[in-house]
Amino acid sequence: MSRSNNPEVTSKKISEAIKAQYRNGQRCIDGPNNPSWKGGRILSHSAGYVRIKLAKDDPFRPMADARGYIYEHRLIVAKRLGRLLTHEETVHHDNVAKSENHYSDLMLFPNLGSHAKYHHPKTIFIRHCALCGKPKEYHPWQIQRNKSGRFFCSIRHAVIYQWDYLGGGNRAHKKLNPNSEVRE
Numbered sequence: 001m002s003r004s005n006n007p008e009v010t011s012k013k014i015s016e017a018i019k020a021q022y023r024n025g026q027r028c029i030d031g032p033n034n035p036s037w038k039g040g041r042i043l044s045h046s047a048g049y050v051r052i053k054l055a056k057d058d059p060f061r062p063m064a065d066a067r068g069y070i071y072e073h074r075l076i077v078a079k080r081l082g083r084l085l086t087h088e089e090t091v092h093h094d095n096v097a098k099s100e101n102h103y104s105d106l107m108l109f110p111n112l113g114s115h116a117k118y119h120h121p122k123t124i125f126i127r128h129c130a131l132c133g134k135p136k137e138y139h140p141w142q143i144q145r146n147k148s149g150r151f152f153c154s155i156r157h158a159v160i161y162q163w164d165y166l167g168g169g170n171r172a173h174k175k176l177n178p179n180s181e182v183r184e
Contacts, residue, residue, distance in 0.1 A: 042069070048098040049073070060084060073101045077108050090115040129153035131161050 032040075040053030050072040054064050063084055064070040073091045078084055080103055085091070092107040092115055093100075109115040125138045130150035138151075152158040 043099065050099050050101060073106055076101050076103055077106055127151040129157055131157040
């Protein structure tokens with residue numbers, strides 16, 4: 001019987017039935033039951049990192065992306081430590097091949113900054129803030145300067161310096177708050 005002969009079967013009803021099958025998991029063949037399944041291990045990006053598909057009940061699933069994939073090197077370190085890694089923690093490959101994920105070739109860093117210091121130990125500068133004189137370590141991409149080329153320990157100090165020493169605007173903030181500390 002064709003659909004045109006039966007007015008009860010409309011395209012809307014068919015699409016709702018298909019949506020219900022997807023919701024119930026009848027049409028979603030995920031994982032090893034899918035005919036296109038390749039073992040859940042894929043080579044990611046041009047960088048050569050390996051990603052692993054985790055099961056929904058895997059204890060390390062919170063580290064995975066929305067589709068359930070996780071970088072294999074992060075999974076290996078997390079399993080070895082017996083805990084989830086935070087988003088800030090970075091895993092470094094000691095060898096050049098990013099697809100070789102043996103535990104002895106992996107290093108865990110608490111954040112991206114410490115990982116950068118490991119890679120570029122000589123590119124860390126110590127500068128003194130032009131406003132307070134406090135020394136601070138900088139990576140070249142972290143240096144905050146203003147138009148004068150001076151270095152500052154924070155953006156706040158750069159703004160204060162610009163306002164107080166370079167005449168960076170009208171002094172209306174004095175009139176609004178007479179108790180505020182403004183350098184003369």
